[in-house]
Amino acid sequence: MREEKISNYVKLCMEWADKFMKMDQEELRRRVPELKDENGFLAITHFGRKFGISKKDGSIHSLDGQSEPDTTEQLNIYTLLGYAKEGAFFMEKWVPFAELRNARPFAPAYKIGETDVFSATFSGHAKELRHALLSLGGRELPQGDVGYEIKAFECMPMRFYFWDADEEFEAQGNILFDYSATDFNHIESAVSIADVGIKRLAELAGVPVRGKSFQMR
Structure with a gap:
């Protein structure tokens, strides 16, 4: 049986999931205060859709009963978690x-x-x-x-x-x-x-x- 090829974007999401599992959760919540604990996930809303980052393995899933997030949606969330600066604020500019x-x-x-x-x-x-x-x-x-x-x-x-x-x-x-x-x-x-x-x-x-x-x- 031929092994299914995993795309580079899927691999990148897997790498980010590993990074998430190594993040200091308290520090993460300070940088991204919109994250909410919900049944083993950290819930976040992206363009009106509710997703959750699993606290068990770092994977991202739909929490609103709609389709699972694609790799673009996942990476938008992961990079927010990775790059948000503590103390960042809205500038109205x-x-x-x-x-x-x-x-x-x-x-x-x-x-x-x-x-x-x-x-x-x-x-x-x-x-x-x-x-x-x-x-x-x-x-x-x-x-x-x-x-x-x-x-x-x-x-x-x-x-x-x-x-x-x-x-x-x-x-x-x-x-x-x-x-x-x-x-x-x-x-x-x-x-x-x-x-x-x-x-x-x-x-x-x-x-x-x-x-x-x-x-x-």
Whole structure:
């Protein structure tokens, strides 16, 4: 019988699970206070979905009865646990991805894989996007045809702005982070966090993701 090949992302998740088991739990809870003890898991919410990190083996599982987390969702959680700085705080300074610390090298790929995908996915679907954002507890903002603030994690709010296509212009979207985002997670994780956000919104809106989306396997 041929042995099934394990993807590099699955291996990375397994490595992070081992790292989690070696973390000082008290220190971890100080850095990521949104973690909650729940039936042998540390529970955390990621774009409205409840997941749990097993205190037994460090693996991550769904706690909301929906599908198990994919590797992108898992790594977003693991890197939050690994990179969040003690004493990090929300700055109320909203910036696009390219203006986050150390983001410049990733900005061109981010535009193609995230903001362009966001714009294309919801072109002609502003109503569905609004519904999806509201279903995630979004707070409406005055800018854009659709503008809402939602939480990737409790410590990492994001702002999604969308202008639908008209006779002259194609649909345009933008995603803003608080400047503190890189105090809570790795800069490359900001890319995958935006990616999960777009896919989650598309799922809730009932529309397919369009464009060259970032994807882990």
